[in-house]
Amino acid sequence: MSAYFESLNRREGASAPAPEAAPRPVRMRPVRRPVPGEMPREYRGLREKLLVAGGGKPLKTLVFAGCEGGEGGSEVVRDFAGALASSGLNVLLVDSEGPADAGENAPDLEEAVSRRRTLSASSWGKGKLTVVQSPAARADKERLFGSPEFASWLDVQHGTYDYVLLDAPPLLQSADATLMGRLCDGVVIMVQAEVTSRQALAEAREQLERAGVNVVGVVLNGVRNPVPKLLRPYLNVD
Numbered sequence: 001m002s003a004y005f006e007s008l009n010r011r012e013g014a015s016a017p018a019p020e021a022a023p024r025p026v027r028m029r030p031v032r033r034p035v036p037g038e039m040p041r042e043y044r045g046l047r048e049k050l051l052v053a054g055g056g057k058p059l060k061t062l063v064f065a066g067c068e069g070g071e072g073g074s075e076v077v078r079d080f081a082g083a084l085a086s087s088g089l090n091v092l093l094v095d096s097e098g099p100a101d102a103g104e105n106a107p108d109l110e111e112a113v114s115r116r117r118t119l120s121a122s123s124w125g126k127g128k129l130t131v132v133q134s135p136a137a138r139a140d141k142e143r144l145f146g147s148p149e150f151a152s153w154l155d156v157q158h159g160t161y162d163y164v165l166l167d168a169p170p171l172l173q174s175a176d177a178t179l180m181g182r183l184c185d186g187v188v189i190m191v192q193a194e195v196t197s198r199q200a201l202a203e204a205r206e207q208l209e210r211a212g213v214n215v216v217g218v219v220l221n222g223v224r225n226p227v228p229k230l231l232r233p234y235l236n237v238d
Contacts, residue, residue, distance in 0.1 A: 043083035046219065053216050054185075061158050061184040062216065065168040065177035066191070067200040072221045073190035077167045086125030089162040096134040096167045096176075109134045110144055113153045127162075134167065134176075145179035154183050171204040178211045186214035193222045 050059050064077040074096065081093040094109055107117055109132050121128040144150055157164045166184065168177035181187040187208055191201060201218070208215050 039083045039087045040079075043080050046080060047084065049217065050188075057185075059185040059216060060162065061154060061164040061166070063166045063168050063177050063181045063184050063187045064190060064219075065187060065204075066170045067189065067196055067204040068172050069170040071170075071190040071192040071196060073219075074167050076190065076219060076221060077165050081129060081131075081163070081165050082124060084163050085127040085129040088126035090121070090128045090130075090160075091124075092119070092130045092132065092157055092161045092164045094132050094134050094164070094166040096169060107132055113144065113147075113150050116153070130161070141176060142179060145176065145183075151183050171207060172200060178208060178213060181208060181213035182211060186216035188216050189218050191218055191220050193220055195222075 050062070053059065064073050064080075066073045078093065078095065081091050085091045107119065111117060112119060112132050119130045119132065121130040154164070164184075166180050168174070168180060171177050171189070177187060189201065189204055189208075205215055
């Protein structure tokens with residue numbers, strides 16, 4: 001999705017060659033939370049975009065993080081994990097806001113890494129969903145996310161699950177996403193329509209690139225359709 005980022009860096013009046021064709025940012029309208037067995041079109045499209053962005057290499061371990069907060073990233077990554085599991089895949093979600101639908105006994109990430117605990121999965125649609133709670137606040141989190149133990153644990157999960165999705169705090173407020181992204185296949189930046197500024201997105205992208213993290217692309221969340229619902233059938237739009 002490099003064409004989108006290139007447009008952020010152009011100055012007014014500056015001439016630039018036409019960019020090569022590239023996937024556009026995935027535009028996510030507010031969607032109803034999927035139930036087991038359901039794969040909403042928006043999440044099906046996100047999965048297809050990720051397959052294209054991999055360029056033939058499966059992107060199995062992905063970090064989702066917003067720029068400054070309020071982008072709805074936690075909801076999107078939770079629902080995306082559920083949608084992938086519903087389609088028949090084996091999915092691990094590292095949730096920064098709690099165990100969600102996994103129950104109160106969901107293990108903490110630090111516990112899972114240090115004890116090499118076997119994770120229990122829940123049947124979800126046609127597949128399985130496992131949820132691990134990420135520590136919300138750690139003064140020494142660089143010791144966890146930068147440790148050989150965490151890297152080894154993540155490598156094991158990469159070979160065990162079809163997808164490992166990590167929900168991370170905002171990029172410009174925490175180092176978590178950057179630290180985790182260095183060990184994953186890439187980071188997906190969450191953007192809230194009409195809220196996230198171009199400057200914040202550019203700064204988040206530059207932060208990741210300076211750290212050598214692969215920026216997979218952008219999810220534009222909360223897009224509203226300006227066409228009235230009554231007119232959409234006549235204009236062939238949704």
